[in-house]
Amino acid sequence: MARKLLLEHINVPGINTFDVYRSKGGYAAVEKALKTLTPDEVVEEVKKSGLRGRGGAGFPTGMKWSFLAKPEGVARYMVCNADESEPGTFKDRYLMTYIPHLLIEGMIVSSYALGAKVSYIYVRGEMMPQIRILEKAIAEAKNAGFLGKNILGTGYDLELYVQPGGGAYICGEETALLESLEGKRGNPRIKPPFPAIAGLYGCPTVVNNVESIAAVVPIINDGGEEYAKIGIGRSTGTKLISASGNINKPGIYEIELGVPVEEFIYSEEYCGGIANGKRLKAVVAGGSSVPILPANLITKTINQQARLMTYESLSDGGFATGSMMGSGGFIVFDEDQCIVRNTWNFARFYHHESCGQCSPCREGTGWMEKVLHRLEYGHGKMSDMDLLVDVSKKIEGNTICPLGDAAAWPVASAIRHFRDEFEWHVTNGPEAITRNFGLAHYADPLPEPVAS
Amino acid sequence: MKVTIDGISVEVEAGTSILNAARVIGGDIVPPAMCYYSKLEGSGGKCRTCLVKVSKGSEKDPRPMPKLVASCRTTVMDGMEVQNITSPEVVEARKGIVEMLLINHPLDCPICDQAGECHLQDLGYEHGLAKTRYEFDRRTFEKTDIGDKIQLHMTRCILCYRCVFVADQITDHRIHGILNRGDHSEISTYIQAAVDNDFSGNVIDVCPVGALTDRTFRFKNRVWFTKPVDAHRDCDHEKCNGKVTLWYKGEDVLRVTARKDVYGEVEEFICNTCRFDKKKTADWVIEGPRKISHQSVISSNHYDTLQPLPVVKTNPLLVEANKEQFDRQTRL
Amino acid sequence: MLKVEEIQTPVAFSAELIAQFADVVSRYPEGKQKSALLPLLHLVQAEFGWVSPPAMDKVAEYLDILPIEVYEVASFYSMYLLRPQGKYLLEVCRTGPCCLVGAEKIMKYIEEKLGVREGEVTPDGLFSWRGVECLAACGFAPVLQIGPEYTFYENLTPEKVDKLVADLTAQSKN
Numbered sequence: 001m002a003r004k005l006l007l008e009h010i011n012v013p014g015i016n017t018f019d020v021y022r023s024k025g026g027y028a029a030v031e032k033a034l035k036t037l038t039p040d041e042v043v044e045e046v047k048k049s050g051l052r053g054r055g056g057a058g059f060p061t062g063m064k065w066s067f068l069a070k071p072e073g074v075a076r077y078m079v080c081n082a083d084e085s086e087p088g089t090f091k092d093r094y095l096m097t098y099i100p101h102l103l104i105e106g107m108i109v110s111s112y113a114l115g116a117k118v119s120y121i122y123v124r125g126e127m128m129p130q131i132r133i134l135e136k137a138i139a140e141a142k143n144a145g146f147l148g149k150n151i152l153g154t155g156y157d158l159e160l161y162v163q164p165g166g167g168a169y170i171c172g173e174e175t176a177l178l179e180s181l182e183g184k185r186g187n188p189r190i191k192p193p194f195p196a197i198a199g200l201y202g203c204p205t206v207v208n209n210v211e212s213i214a215a216v217v218p219i220i221n222d223g224g225e226e227y228a229k230i231g232i233g234r235s236t237g238t239k240l241i242s243a244s245g246n247i248n249k250p251g252i253y254e255i256e257l258g259v260p261v262e263e264f265i266y267s268e269e270y271c272g273g274i275a276n277g278k279r280l281k282a283v284v285a286g287g288s289s290v291p292i293l294p295a296n297l298i299t300k301t302i303n304q305q306a307r308l309m310t311y312e313s314l315s316d317g318g319f320a321t322g323s324m325m326g327s328g329g330f331i332v333f334d335e336d337q338c339i340v341r342n343t344w345n346f347a348r349f350y351h352h353e354s355c356g357q358c359s360p361c362r363e364g365t366g367w368m369e370k371v372l373h374r375l376e377y378g379h380g381k382m383s384d385m386d387l388l389v390d391v392s393k394k395i396e397g398n399t400i401c402p403l404g405d406a407a408a409w410p411v412a413s414a415i416r417h418f419r420d421e422f423e424w425h426v427t428n429g430p431e432a433i434t435r436n437f438g439l440a441h442y443a444d445p446l447p448e449p450v451a452s
Numbered sequence: 453m454k455v456t457i458d459g460i461s462v463e464v465e466a467g468t469s470i471l472n473a474a475r476v477i478g479g480d481i482v483p484p485a486m487c488y489y490s491k492l493e494g495s496g497g498k499c500r501t502c503l504v505k506v507s508k509g510s511e512k513d514p515r516p517m518p519k520l521v522a523s524c525r526t527t528v529m530d531g532m533e534v535q536n537i538t539s540p541e542v543v544e545a546r547k548g549i550v551e552m553l554l555i556n557h558p559l560d561c562p563i564c565d566q567a568g569e570c571h572l573q574d575l576g577y578e579h580g581l582a583k584t585r586y587e588f589d590r591r592t593f594e595k596t597d598i599g600d601k602i603q604l605h606m607t608r609c610i611l612c613y614r615c616v617f618v619a620d621q622i623t624d625h626r627i628h629g630i631l632n633r634g635d636h637s638e639i640s641t642y643i644q645a646a647v648d649n650d651f652s653g654n655v656i657d658v659c660p661v662g663a664l665t666d667r668t669f670r671f672k673n674r675v676w677f678t679k680p681v682d683a684h685r686d687c688d689h690e691k692c693n694g695k696v697t698l699w700y701k702g703e704d705v706l707r708v709t710a711r712k713d714v715y716g717e718v719e720e721f722i723c724n725t726c727r728f729d730k731k732k733t734a735d736w737v738i739e740g741p742r743k744i745s746h747q748s749v750i751s752s753n754h755y756d757t758l759q760p761l762p763v764v765k766t767n768p769l770l771v772e773a774n775k776e777q778f779d780r781q782t783r784l
Numbered sequence: 785m786l787k788v789e790e791i792q793t794p795v796a797f798s799a800e801l802i803a804q805f806a807d808v809v810s811r812y813p814e815g816k817q818k819s820a821l822l823p824l825l826h827l828v829q830a831e832f833g834w835v836s837p838p839a840m841d842k843v844a845e846y847l848d849i850l851p852i853e854v855y856e857v858a859s860f861y862s863m864y865l866l867r868p869q870g871k872y873l874l875e876v877c878r879t880g881p882c883c884l885v886g887a888e889k890i891m892k893y894i895e896e897k898l899g900v901r902e903g904e905v906t907p908d909g910l911f912s913w914r915g916v917e918c919l920a921a922c923g924f925a926p927v928l929q930i931g932p933e934y935t936f937y938e939n940l941t942p943e944k945v946d947k948l949v950a951d952l953t954a955q956s957k958n
Contacts (some may be wrong), residue, residue, distance in 0.1 A: 012886070034957070036798075045577070075813070084920045085917075085918055085920060086920075087879045087880050087881055087918040087922065088880070088881050088918075088922050089920060089922070090920045090921050090922050090923055092920070093920050093921065124920070125826060125861070125863045125934075126863065126920075126929060126934050127920070127934070128932075128933050128934035129930075129933065129934060129935070129936070147907035154804075159811075159947070161811040163811075163819075164822060164823055164826055165822065165824065165859025165861070166822045166825065166826075166857070166863050166864060167861045167863030167864075167916075168633070168860065168861050168862065169917065179824065181819060182816070182818060182819055183818035183819045183820065183821035183822060183847075183849075183853075183857065184818070184853075184856075184857065184863070185630070185633075185856055185857055185860040190497040190525050201813065201816055221751065232832065238876070240488075242922060242923060243923065244881040244883055244884075244922035244923045244925060245584070245884045245885070245922075246884055250922070250923040250924070250925075251923045252923065258627070265849075271829055273590045284880075288879075288880055288918075309803070315941075329881075329922070331880065331881050331884070331922070335883065337884060342880055342884075343884075345878075345880045345883055346879075346880055349879050349917050349918065351635070351881070352634065352862075352917055352919060354634040354635070355633060355634065355860075356611065356632075356633055356634040356635060356636070357498050357611075358497070358499070358500050359498070359499050359500055359501075359546065359549060359552045359553050359610065360500055360549060360552050361639070362552075362611070362634060362635050363552040363553070363555055363556060363635060364552055365634070365635075366635045367552075367555060367586065367588075370588045372867065379565070381636070387585060393548075394545070394548030394549075394552065395553070397502055397519045397520065398503060398519075398545055398549065399500070400497060400521060401500070401524075412943060427560035438909070500921075555900060591857070594785075596785055626850055626852055627850075627852060628852065629852040629853070629855065629856045630856055631856060631859040631860075632859045633860050633861075635861070640785050641785065641852070642785065642786060642837070642852065642855040642859070643785070643837055643855075644785050644786065644787055645787045667881070
């Protein structure tokens with residue numbers, strides 16, 4: 001059985017209440033941090049842990065914290081990014097629903113480390129039930145003296161508020177989130193300046209994902225070095241994986257980084273294999289933004305090594321034959337799924353969610369959606385695939401925020417790996433509407449590497 | 453600080469953007485800018501036409517920047533090396549941006565008042581492709597009048613946000629803004645309303661395309677058939693100094709605009725009274741013909757002398773008002 | 785652009801609503817009350833079922849910001865309804881992972897069941913439905929949500945939709 005750091009007590013009845021959470025050792029990290037550690041020591045522990053941002057980019061959390069500017073007399077803010085909207089990812093919803101105090105405990109410790117006196121949890125507006133849960137949990141924590149003035153008699157004050165979003169994927173981008181938190185349209189800001197210098201209300205700000213903040217709790221309890229022992233190389237600790245799609249047991253799994261992908265898909269401990277006895281066709285390993293991989297490339301790297309659930313192994317082979325860990329949204333496709341249809345669906349998503357601020361993304365996402373729609377409905381042309389790849393290249397890297405990249409990668413990778421299926425949609429237009437291309441050769445063994 | 457752009461070095465002050473450093477050098481190496489406007493704080497970064505490659509970050513940290521950067525919003529570092537037209541990557545990316553800006557543009561130049569002084573036209577001509585790969589219906593909007601002086605042709609808009617910045621920074625009360633999201637975004641007042649205050653007419657001048665046009669000039673003439681003349685008047689508006697360009701056809705002033713520099717930016721914003729209500733030569737002190745960049749289509753029909761206009765010569769009142777000019781002519 | 789005559793008669797905010805507004809505004813530093821805009825619009829929508837122009841104007845007045853700033857924000861975010869909808873708006877997730885397990889069939893079923901197309905309201909004014917983008921519940925797909933509390937209905941089947949519609953119809957009569 002793998003070690004669980006975040007979800008250890010998830011099945012304890014009443015763990016969503018303060019009393020039960022506390023009786024299971026909850027808020028020990030707050031006591032330890034506030035009473036025995038200086039803020040800089042907390043930052044140091046997080047640095048030692050090697051924790052990487054769990055929201056998608058995988059940037060080391062401790063390093064992000066150490067960039068925070070600390071000018072005299074200027075407020076600093078800690079903001080939690082709970083705008084979880086990446087298709088395939090639903091770990092933050094799960095965590096906030098079932099063990100809200102873990103997030104609040106993490107927020108208190110993180111805010112203390114950064115010297116924030118007011119902190120916000122920005123939750124996407126659709127998660128109104130989770131907002132109610134968090135508000136109740138905050139009230140409980142405040143009642144018990146873990147929030148408000150002079151916490152635990154240490155002289156540290158902290159107010160924690162929950163802010164609802166309004167329904168916009170783009171607000172998961174940290175500067176768009178800050179704009180939204182300021183009551184504006186969620187247009188990402190042009191960087192620099194980064195939030196660590198000028199964030200919320202122009203003050204130094206750190207924005208972290210829910211899971212990253214929750215992970216601070218075990219890091220403080222057990223020590224950063226202990227946390228870093230879990231995992232492989234620069235992928236330390238545990239990670240929540242949201243498993244969805246055509247599998248027997250969709251849900252949230254806390255894994256020690258380093259589990260083989262094949263084991264994750266087929267073992268009873270995790271996904272439990274492909275549903276209805278079907279065969280695996282493809283996997284999107286880290287949320288809709290990351291490149292899709294066919295069955296034969298997701299379980300093995302191009303060099304015939306077993307692919308592992310780590311940041312490094314998932315991206316082995318670059319974009320040519322690899323993908324990314326992203327936010328851990330693991331979407332599994334069985335042999336009956338149409339890759340063209342799914343690519344069109346994702347393109348529609350990014351078209352819908354583009355903020356419209358910069359021209360390549362505003363115009364390009366809509367263009368790609370239209371071309372993919374035409375392909376899916378049997379009116380495509382052979383030149384469409386090259387057109388899509390070219391348009392995606394014109395968007396990628398040329399936009400203000402990473403949404404442009406996120407829109408370009410799924411399209412480019414689907415054509416890279418499933419070009420036959422796209423071409424079949426062109427040559428067999430009428431048939432493509434009624435029937436799927438099927439598994440084809442996408443699970444065939446990879447060719448042996450050429451001996452050098 | 454020393455910065456080198458396309459092999460040409462220039463010394464600029466700290467805090468200068470790459471684009472403005474390039475403008476100090478001038479010429480072909482200046483990146484095109486559709487949304488940046490030096491007189492509007494916070495503008496820029498959105499259209500992406502000014503993307504450049506930073507091949508050397510600075511003397512201290514010579515690493516190149518990983519992506520192309522918006523030159524209008526990236527400040528120079530000492531020893532920075534930038535590639536604009538010498539980088540195939542930049543040229544290719546820019547072609548892509550121009551294509552994106554054009555796929556939903558109506559290309560109705562033959563009936564657009566902006567034609568001839570449209571930045572998108574120039575951009576397409578200089579950096580675009582001759583044909584489009586876009587085969588779908590273009591996005592359209594109904595044209596609307598925002599007040600009796602300004603017409604909004606949203607279909608032509610490239611969402612540069614300049615007019616929003618003008619309303620925020622130059623006028624006292626913003627009524628219009630950007631509504632909706634993504635490619636449904638539009639400039640609108642949401643509830644039909646007139647954009648009216650003393651400086652609202654400046655949105656026409658800052659608009660790089662024909663999305664916001666002067667209703668008092670609508671379909672009056674093509675800009676290249678009109679002759680621009682610098683003039684001024686003693687404007688009683690405290691924030692307006694009355695320095696304008698008059699656009700003549702024969703003896704008639706067809707329209708009044710602010711004076712624009714070589715990058716199409718106004719030198720100073722003008723008030724609505726000067727712009728819309730003073731359309732008689734007698735209202736103005738004529739300074740002389742406006743110099744228009746020789747690349748502009750407008751200049752094809754222009755004279756470039758300091759002689760008083762015929763209209764001034766025939767009117768004794770104007771001769772008196774423009775004595776200075778006659779003096780200068782005699783001197784020359 | 786809305787015609788002036790399309791704008792409904794002014795709305796009045798109750799004392800309870802204003803008290804809720806004040807509570808939200810107290811969360812932000814002095815002078816940063818604009819931060820309250822998104823939460824306030826949610827409160828308004830929960831109260832009136834949609835966000836009407838007069839309500840937006842009043843919110844602008846309360847927060848001491850320009851009306852256009854409210855319009856800009858309300859039209860940017862997809863949750864705010866700028867037109868009246870049915871009493872129960874069924875928002876079905878239509879993004880990839882949900883579609884892998886039958887979201888498109890569920891949407892089609894809802895369309896047939898309610899007899900109205902996406903965005904339309906049933907003649908009795910009770911129901912409308914629309915597809916929305918990822919609701920971050922991919923493991924319980926297909927899913928739909930119903931405001932103003934955004935209650936979740938997971939692992940949808942035609943039978944579950946039947947029951948939901950029957951329950952809501954009964955509930956509306958009480």
